[in-house]
Amino acid sequence: MRAIVNPRPGARLAIAVPFAWLLLLFLAPFLIVAGISFGESSIGIPPYTPPLVFSDGIVPTLNVNLGNYALLLGDSLYIRAYLNAVEFAAIATAICLALGYPMAYAIARAPRTWRNPLLMLVILPFWTSFLIRVYAWIGILKTNGLLNNLLLASGLIDQPLPLLNNLFSVEIALVYSYLPFMILPLYATLERMDPALLEAAADLGCRPFRAFLTVTLPLSLPGIAAGCLLVFIPAVGEFVIPDLLGGPDTLMIGKVLWDEFFTNRDWPVASAVAIAMLVLLVAPIALAQRAIGRGVGAA
């Protein structure tokens, strides 16, 4: 309840400048995308006709084209790509959670002086190029690559396994790229937990594993929620990974958007895909905001 007597001008500026910037450069663009999604593809630069055209510069004519959305709903390619994206992102989120939770737990329980270095080691790969690290997996997973050669040399298999350009490689790369985003919020929540709570549970007769299930796990739910959303939402729209490591049956909606835009030069359809993605993700994004806000406020 402690409010500082602050003069209004400073506060107003601090709010107004980022607000205006984001309104113009973050929010307004979405409206434009929505608009173009009702436009028509055409020859020229830019390669579309917007729905609202000012002929002779004064008279507005509205020409709403629903064909782009019709295409999305009608062509099973798009629906497939959406479902794939959600499915693959969900699988990646689950694996990240399964691997990331024990890692975050281990770091949070480590001796105090070890914690920051261990955390640093998790974040460090993030500071090097994402693109290059994804590309590294090609060299590891391809037929003639590291992993296959290792397995062949050790005699575990006698034919190289198809490890690339399929769901396996996409999932590995997704988990690899997004693991730190799962570990960090989980660590933050676990680290904040009062160790006295577990001592109290033990004192009251609770065995360690049960104490974990009934005390630690519920208390770490905010971290789990934040981590899952921080992985799932961007993973749904991921482009680079399905492009470099995916195959014909791992089409994801992010790649579809890219191809529509760059390969087909069909900007209105690309816009429609973007809007559909937004509609899909609005609810998870709202959830993510709550999770992030809670985590920050409690800090």
Add this chain to the structure above:
Amino acid sequence: MSTRASLLLTGVLAFGYLFLYAPIASLIIYSFNASRLVTVWAGFSTRWYGELIGNEAIRAAAATSLEIAVLSASAALVLGTAGGFALARHRRFAGRTLFVFMTTAPLVMPEVITGLSLLLLFIVMEDWLGWPADRGITTIVLAHATFAMAFVAIIVQARLAAFDRSLEEAALDLGARPWKVLLVITLPLIAPALVTGWLLAFTLSLDDLVIASFVSGPASTTLPMVIFSSVRLGISPQINALATIFVAVVAILVLIAFWISLRRSKESGSPS
């Protein structure tokens, strides 16, 4: 915790680190492989580094990327810090919900959506206002600053939430005006968070492929764009060399930061 459980946890942790660093290790090792094939080790060689340094396209792209990263990180720092203050200090103002949405949505928004929407904005702006005249470094800087400021805002907001306000009150009590308190007390004390924010924005900009692809122009090819097009064509050992250089630079910076923080904790002395 039982020894069996802690052994298991340590095992998972070790596996996790192995998983995270194996690809990086493979890149480093093969950057020194004289052969361009992954299967054959043809002896130690630094020829790929030589080729990399001689590669005009990559050098130009690297310079462009660095310029963009510095500019956009600095812009993101200013905007994001203001945003962080707005979020942490002002519980109620008109449009706060919208503001919260706009500062947290970029954290999770898929980049293809952000990239496409910003490109369309720039086209419309060019159409109506005549600016930005063409896509290029300016548009990329604007785009990167926009999505990076959300990360800075969250970091600053978190730091301010844990900030001891009685320090500011003490400064006011001693006669300092609010702007002075901000400059002399608050900002210096949250400086580590500001540095982290700048570095994060810098990395995000340097690493961004998707958004840059959408909003760049003919003369503004960024490093990720060059890497991407070369990688699409197949394995390129020069890229391995580039990756190793990245890792080396980051490792050196981290060590320097660690050494600085060690020095600082020795300087402040111990309580008597």
Add this chain to the structure above:
Amino acid sequence: MAGPPHLSVERVTKRFGTVAAVDDVSLAVGSGEFFALLGPSGCGKTTLLRLLAGFEAPDTGRILIDGIDMTGVPPYARPVNMMFQSYALFPHMSVAQNVGFGLRQEGLAKTAIGQRVAAMLDLVQMGDFAARKPSGLSGGQKQRVALARALVKEPKLLLLDEPLAALDRKLREQTQFELVRIQEQVGVTFIVVTHDQAEAMTMASRIAVMDAGRLRQIGSPSEVYEAPNSRFVADFIGAVNLLSGHSREIAAGQLVIDTPTAGTLRVVGAAVPGATVTIALRPEKIALAREPAPSTENRHEGIVREIAYLGSLSLYRVELASGAILRVSLPNTARLAEPPFARGERVSLSWAADAAIVVPE
């Protein structure tokens, strides 16, 4: 009171939501006084302090310092300085820079600042620590730096928010006397907020007792202790026996009261005959003996139920015939292996008529 009102709080109210943290409080403090705001947590004393410092604005009422209305004046423009409970030392500045901060805001010359800082550090005996950072100081040292930082600006009022709360017992005692010494030397008006009544009694020349936002009593420590104006004040300051009964009559200058728990009592005081009356009797005013005392106005028989040995004194809980318990404290004047009275022993209690006081509700 020493001198004309230096600080005048006039009917100040401050609400948070529907709760009045400070409720129609008025008081006056003279120049050079050591004044204490005392009360349980949540009584509004800290809010009142923050109103004086300027961090909150009153909803109604005025605050005047040397006759000047402080309404609307921000904290950096008031001739008031505060010593924060958490000390609030700037971690990125040295001790000397901390202490000089307020002087730098005044725009003084560097040499002048240096001299005043050095003098103030000597006063609080922190001269050797000028270059240290706060993280290298102990709690007691931080407190002295916080005090120096506030005092160096020579404010008209120094506000201290629970100054001794974070210190251990031994240090607390020392610091109490040091604060009084410094205050007398410097002559600044001190206003201390505390929940510890022993602290307030030791340091302050006048105490204001607060409860639930309201001022209950203002007076010197002995006034507040020996002549509490309410049950609340009697109970809050020190230990007390509170007895209720009906006043019967006034005989020979003494009020005669019939109590269900302690029989008939004689008290120096006045009340309407037949009225319900509460009297407050401090434990140290009661005498214990094996034989009934020859002539005292109040005499009772009882059995010692519990004894708490505190070194310099012993606290006895004695049960009267009615079952009521009276608390008696006796100084341990002789070095005995056992306390003078044993548990279960029958004793005679007695006290003078002017030992107790009638307490208005």
